[in-house]
Amino acid sequence: MKTLLKNGRINTHDNETTTASIWIEDGVIKAIGTEFSGDFDQVIDAKGQLITQGxxxxxxxxxxxxxxxxxxxxxxxxxxxxxxxxxxxxxxxxxxxxxxxxxxxxxxxxxxxxxxxxxxxxxxxxxxxxxxxxxxxxxxxxxxxxxxxxxxxxxxxxxxxxxxxxxxxxxxxxxxxxxxxxxxxxxxxxxxxxxxxxxxxxxxxxxxxxxxxxxxxxxxxxxxxxxxxxxxxxxxxxxxxxxxxxxxxxxxxxxxxxxxxxxxxxxxxxxxxxxxxxxxxxxxxxxxxxxxxxxxxxxxxxxxxxxxxxxxxxxxxxxxxxxxxxxxxxxxxxxxxxxxxxxxxxxxxxxxxxxxxxxxFGLNAGRLEIGQAADLAVFNLDEEYVIDDQNFLSQAVNTPFTGWKAQGDTMYTFVDGQLVWQKGE
Missing domain, CATH: 3.20.20.140 (Metal-dependent hydrolases)
Structure with a gap:
């Protein structure tokens, strides 16, 4: 399966963010760039939001x-x-x-x-x-x-x-x-x-x-x-x-x-x-x-x-x-x-x-690099939201942070190139 995660931003080593799209194929990151042509089975627009390694x-x-x-x-x-x-x-x-x-x-x-x-x-x-x-x-x-x-x-x-x-x-x-x-x-x-x-x-x-x-x-x-x-x-x-x-x-x-x-x-x-x-x-x-x-x-x-x-x-x-x-x-x-x-x-x-x-711990994880597993997250750093235990996916709600305001809500999460979380879905 070929997936294009386009129009995102990735963090660089000089602590700046730069526009980037990521080509995912057969569960791995095939390419990181700005624009890709060709046929993809799935195209997701990150809309300028932060893409990180999972x-x-x-x-x-x-x-x-x-x-x-x-x-x-x-x-x-x-x-x-x-x-x-x-x-x-x-x-x-x-x-x-x-x-x-x-x-x-x-x-x-x-x-x-x-x-x-x-x-x-x-x-x-x-x-x-x-x-x-x-x-x-x-x-x-x-x-x-x-x-x-x-x-x-x-x-x-x-x-x-x-x-x-x-x-x-x-x-x-x-x-x-x-x-x-x-x-x-x-x-x-x-x-x-x-x-x-x-x-x-x-x-x-x-x-x-x-x-x-x-x-x-x-x-x-x-x-x-x-x-x-x-x-x-x-x-x-x-x-x-x-x-x-x-x-x-x-x-x-x-x-x-x-x-x-x-x-x-x-x-x-x-x-x-x-x-x-x-x-x-x-x-x-x-x-x-x-x-x-x-x-x-x-x-x-x-x-x-x-x-x-x-x-x-x-x-x-x-x-x-x-x-x-x-x-x-x-x-x-x-x-x-x-x-x-x-x-x-x-x-x-x-x-x-x-x-x-x-x-x-020597894990094959935590890297946003070509050839690595397409374990990725997309975060919205700009929009504030309220932590609401009524929306938790966990069975449990035991936290004092309920009602706190935060930024950086997760929009998408991919594991081996498969979409496992999408906000609103």
Missing amino acids: LVDVHVHLREPGFTYKETIKSGSAAAARGGFTTVCAMPNLNPVPDTAEKLQAVYDIIKKDAAVKVLQYAPITEELRSETLTDQKALKAVGAFAFTNDGVGVQTAGTMYLAMKEAAANKMALVAHTEDESLLFGGVMHAGKRAEELGLPGILSATESSQIARDLILAEATGCHYHVCHVSTKESVRVIRDAKKAGVHVTAEVSPHHLILADVDIPEDFGYWKMNPPLRGVDDREALIEGLLDGTIDCIATDHAPHGFEEKNQSFLKAPFGIVGSEYAFQLVYTHFVKTGRFTLEQVIDWMAVKPAAI
Whole structure:
């Protein structure tokens, strides 16, 4: 099939946009230019809007199998397509946990049948996510494990983490960590700060996250493992990651849009839509995350899209589960709050949300180049819209961003040259 995506604009390395059309054939980008003649099976007029490579999200929760009342692979991948993502990496906190080759293959069977975008599935570090018994990494890799993580819980024992890192290094795989020392939780549900005191809620110490990162960085140096830190949220975490990078440790890190935009002082009331893990931190932490992105300490932006049922989130911090959805508006919020205000450039945002996440994990994605897969997104950077959870493709609506204004709405998303999202359709 031949498709012409015409009259768009692409971002250049000097942070300017230039007029461009893209010729797509047999699922790949055949040519990038201004005008093409000939017969095409499909012609789409981008009308001067931004064309980028498809975004890459290395941290989503699709909840299937086991929790399909929250989300499914079909609904979660459709939400990703709506947000301009063409590759997403799904966490293994499922039921059953995909901790054997057979269980992981069963998840990939659903992905093959139902996914609207490319979905890469994580496998767990330990059996059932909580045991001290390591999974068979070699067998899991053979059936397509993207990387290894116990996201949702931190690996509590240093010895377990050390052995897992040695195995990951031997298998040339990344070990991806949700860092949380449970002995430092003390029943906390939001960041330990003045706002928690005002709301009468138990706080989560910054050290709960940063102390485990510090432990793991020493272990990563000892094992030579590629160690990737999920959803960094504190200034102390940024500091120890920065120091480790300077020391030559193979560490990469991600930050989520909500931690870049919000802080604990923004939480208006004791309401579960504001509860996430890690929690919204202090204003100084938020600034450290922004600086960490800008100086390269933090490598990429990932949504941590975490859908939940309406009733379970529509209650107090004390009872609601952690997590917010984010796939459908992540680029839009980052563009609106940082590019439009001059803090980030458009090139930087595309780098953090497409190029870098693909590069650090060695994925064949995130490149707008001739011969590459035609994984593309088209964004309207000019028209403001309101984030409306009534229009979400995700099954879940748990987000405090409902009603916020944003720019950069996704007009089209292509995966391997196939149109998987079109606004208004």
